[in-house]
Amino acid sequence: MRGSQDVVGRTALVTGAGGGIGAALVVRLLEAGATVVATARGPRPARLAGIPDELRGRLDTRVADMRDLAALAPLVAAVERDHGSLDVLVPAAGLGPVHGLDVPLDVWQETLTVNLTAPWLLAQAALPGMTARGFGRILFVSSIAAYTGGKIGPHYAASKAALHGLTHAIASRTVADGVTANAIAPALIGGTDMVAAIPDVTLPPVGRFGRLDEVTSLAMAMLTNAYLTGQVVLLDGGIRPD
Ligand SMILES: NC(=O)c1ccc[n+]([C@@H]2O[C@H](COP(=O)([O-])OP(=O)(O)OC[C@H]3O[C@@H](n4cnc5c(N)ncnc54)[C@H](OP(=O)(O)O)[C@@H]3O)[C@@H](O)[C@H]2O)c1
Structure with a gap:
């Protein structure tokens, strides 16, 4: 039988499922008993290729580009229609081309679109169903x-900091309806394309990059705790100890 806080039988939507963190979380949610709708920009994300058959039956892979903002509310509606509900939302798609203070306006706007506006529109579309059903998890x-x-640059830092305000704004309005909203804030996670693309990267004080399983174990702890909401949890190997 499902406990009130676990994800067995819940439906999760994970974007950026072709990326390191997104793919790892898809696998972890499947292992935990969720049905997972995983979106990527291409049809067959390589990182999801090795998922065993016994889990694959609960995996629904879809193509979605987070720059297509008009398609995001319909995506949420399609998940609710096809799976009965959308209970867990992790918008993990993100980009971070490296630029200095001269970051061009088109890069600024694309970064804000994918990293901030798309997560917001997905959450906005998912929240009515979550609150109506009395259960929801947004990470x-x-x-x-x-x-x-x-x-990476000012565009990336600003897009991520804005998610913190969004976390607080959602959490304060939904906690009484069984919906939590939190953010996980990793640093330098190995096995991701994003870190591989950062030039001259130095290791965090712990002496190595973070591991994908360290991200997913923290994410799952946050997704399965009904008393945790409105929080941003750093996972940074000691970069910012205060
Ligand atoms: N890696 C780290 O150390 C780290 C640290 C802090 C935060 N993060 C965040 O973690 C999240 C996952 O990134 P990652 O570390 O797993 O890096 P990653 O391996 O580069 O994955 C990023 C994913 O985002 C997808 N994406 C980029 N633009 C998109 C768009 N327009 N529409 C849909 N998907 C798009 C990419 O799709 P394609 O494969 O099609 O390009 C890729 O699957 C991001 O939000 C990132 O900012 C990562």
């Missing part, structure tokens, strides 16, 4: 850059 994927500025 935004922020970054250490929201605190330190980071290595």
